Amino acid sequence: MKIPSIRCLALALLTALPAMAGESALTLDRGIAATLSMPEGDGPFPAVLLLHGLGSTRNEIGNIYVDKAEALAANGIASLRFDFRGFGKSDGDTGEFTLDRQNADALIALEALQDIDGVDPERIGVLGFSFGAGAAIELAAAQPQAVKSVVVWSPIGDYAADMLDxxxxxxxxxxAEDGIVGLNLGWRTMALKQDFFDSLFTHDLYAALTEYPGPFMTINGADDFYLKYAERLRDAAAGTDKKGMVIDDADHVFHVYTPSKSVASQVIELTLDRFEETL
Structure with missing residues (x-):
């Protein structure tokens, strides 16, 4: 018996769903929970895939991905955001989470987005936040023909060094001793197995960027501890259309937890302008 491919499974699920304005809840292959946001009209529309950070969910901290999706849709750009397996409402547990599984989930979501009625599969961008920025970079490197533009917020630069720090x-x-460790990240608890820690040493984001020739943009707060990576990441990207934005008086999460200092709207606007320019 022929086993259907991941792409076929995703296509079978999504072609039954009509393109529609507003937000729709979807379940992708392997039990990945997702939210599709479509603009008004018939399309086909450019689209953006949103990848969340470690320990977060598809809506991201302060619901910044919800706001981002709304801004995109209001300006004629569709979007798909999802929970990596083990997080949010997706199937699986965090103990099985590795960088390879993260990248596999990102590919499942990309292929699903390409197959959605009303989306132009030739105009798809990817947005990644913090740890999810690494997934965005590796997805673009693996699928340079499919990913037309990448924007990363507060991007991680060295998986192993940053997690160790x-x-x-x-x-x-x-x-290493027990094979698994429980973590309290402050906003959630999770368990990670040794396979996760091993995977941190086998993924090089700078090498990945040499395989991606498309537009690439970094956005960091001036007080972001990952700002030290932004210039090197841009230098590594193979393309010529590379930009970097640094927002004054902003931290790693753009002060989304401090409404009086939040610059989330500025980050969303800069990102919207970039995708309108490059998709």
């Missing part, structure tokens, strides 16, 4: 050596040691 944020989690500490004791966490790495406990995972």
């Amino acid at each position: 944020s989690l500490g050596q004791k966490v790495f040691d406990r995972a």
